[in-house]
Amino acid sequence: MNAKLNHGAAAVAIHMRNAQGGQAANLDELSVQLRTQISELDALIKAKKEALKDVPDNLAEEINNRAKQIEGIASDIEQIKNDLVNQAKNLRQEDQEDIAAILIRNKDAVDQASIMYARSKSVSDSVTFEGIKTRNIITLAGISNKVGNAADAKDITGRTAAYRPLNIIDLINWIPADSETAYYLRETTANFLAGIIPEAEDKPESELQLGMLQLSVGTIAHFVRVSKQALKNMSQLAVYIETRLAYGVRLKLEYYVVNGHTPAQGQQKIFSGLLEPLNYTTVDVHHSDTAIDVLNKAKYKAAATYIQPDCIILNPEDWGRIERIKGTDGHYVFGAPGAAVQPVIWGVPVIFSATMPVGKYWCGPLSMAYEGYLDSDVTIVASTEDGNNVTKNLVTILAEMDGSGAVVLPDACVAGQLPAIGNAPNAPVVTTNTDAKLEGTATEGSVVTVTVDGVAVGVQLVGQSGQFSFAPNPVDEGDQALVTATLAGLTSSGTVVVGPAP
Template identity: 30%
Template structure:
């Protein structure tokens, strides 16, 4: 148990201090003996040697305890292994000691929603253990979210102020060593803007028995509530109107698709996406992501040659969705027949104001008299778009659906 580890950690600290004090006292005794007899007595020497051995063991124990506590603070279990958010809620002392007969609520901060889906050491990385078995075993792959394309940073307020570049006149030119005229002057203009922090929340009701059913409680939290937050957050990041309580999403701010002058024969959806990537790149930020509706992505994956061979899909194997070297996010949050490409990592940034908070309470409607509990999950986040021109929003209207010629 974490409380036992903390108690042992404090005891080791106290023992280590006690040994240090004794060594200090014996050092003074040894100095007196050496001054009086030119050597240390055998009794003092034996005592000092024993204390030095004890000190080494205590330091080793202290280091081990510190490592376990560090893992626990980053979401690990009592054995140091990472835990899911649902498991952390179940393991919380407030939940274990929750008294359903007492109409009170319990709030448990369990860390970032994103922390439950990464492969880092503090998340789910060490849960994937190597195992030698016949054949190839591939773990299931969770689809990308738009939030995975963005860089995330912390914020402490209810709004994020930022500076956006609105114009850049580049007059740089070669000049003489000793020019008679002033060197060319360039110009950069900026504007101050701000985006509010939005709150996304939802809840479910369950019988009080669910509190003692650990697997069921984890399923409620991991499988429904937190995934639901991710889905709605993605919708806000993409299409939030910026009006009222909504985020200001990327699509309402993105530039409209316009071919910058590339000639394409028999243009297909794949061609149009490549031109859109070029359009974003001409805005000085290289595009690094594509967002499509699942219907459009399926049509692209099913593209065949004239002899009915798949152009680039591998039906018998797993492949990370990608096109033109960029990851593809296939999400119902995107409208069918539409696309969004852009420089997600540089042209915009998402801000985490408050990580996922899970609250369990009987104080909701008639929960107390019906032996029910309400489990609420919510998060607070914001989005800032630094360069709207680095994102291109368009549609596939007018593209050629015909198959490409068969390869020789």
């Protein structure tokens, strides 16, 4: 920097050189610029202070408090989710089968959906299943009237008549399974001798024998494959399929509860069913007993264990035959066809289930006599990463659940075979009893049987004429015979005849 002092001047000017050697602005100009910049800085500081005037002094403490509030809100949201799950489990069965309830009950499905959505933004749009082989593929080509179906897809979930309430498994108390093995405390013998005992005398000892039954927790599962095009063109198809698959799993669960599970060689037993040997007692059936008589005997034999039966389980076909039983004047014994009648027999509610074999019955306290373990309820999962789904543009929809179950109070359960159900034909009427022939009338379509000392000596089908004829007479002189008619498995009362003299 060079400074030059001019003694003859009235004012003193100081000049400076810049880095390149040129003459820089004088100090007066720099001073003006500095004052301007200071004014701008003051205005900026004032503006910033104005913007921060509402910020608390203890900013760090305030941020920490806000973080705790956020954690509290997250906890409340989690509690709401849990409450929704519990509410869904308490819904009526038909309400539990809609897609919203399925997603609420199966939080894993929601998590899977989140994963699928997140991954769809990167590489793929699903999770992987290994070792799944196709059983059935649903495509638009496989759906008749696909144009009409696509237009009416919004109504597809309205077809609820294809499934029914599964009341059997709804009556059972299901316990969460915490391992791959389920242990059941099974009561085999109970003999209670409690009573009023005088002072200084010994008290009686009751007998209560318990056994431990060990079963494995197994998986019930099935799946279908659906084309992406079908899912795209029919928006409600996925909801319908998921609902039906979940129902199919629960239907199979009910089957195992009733009939039990027979494992293949080398596999573990999962379910011990109501109708399996040693899981129930029986009643004595007289040859004249009807199905209604047998159910009455079963009710009171079950009640003899001091545990009142809460249901009778029948096949729908058997219950239908019972409902159609008519009195001698033609009226229906179990009410008018148009009346809304709750299925009840001998004061005990009737549950009819297709899983109960035709001709069989079960009676007892189902809610106490059967115990089940569930590792999870029905889970629905969809995936494109299954085999060659990607190249074939398919989606695999899988439904599965883990569970086990067994009878724990076999003495309180009564089961067995029902006699033929319905109205027995009228007893045959004998009009001719000679050595040459035995004739009479009987119900059309029935089979007339002539029995001597328990041995059938004549059998004949009655035609449209309503008449029967045996020639010669199969009953020997002096022998006493019983003539009966059998129709639809029901046998009439017998007509007694004595063999004629020659």
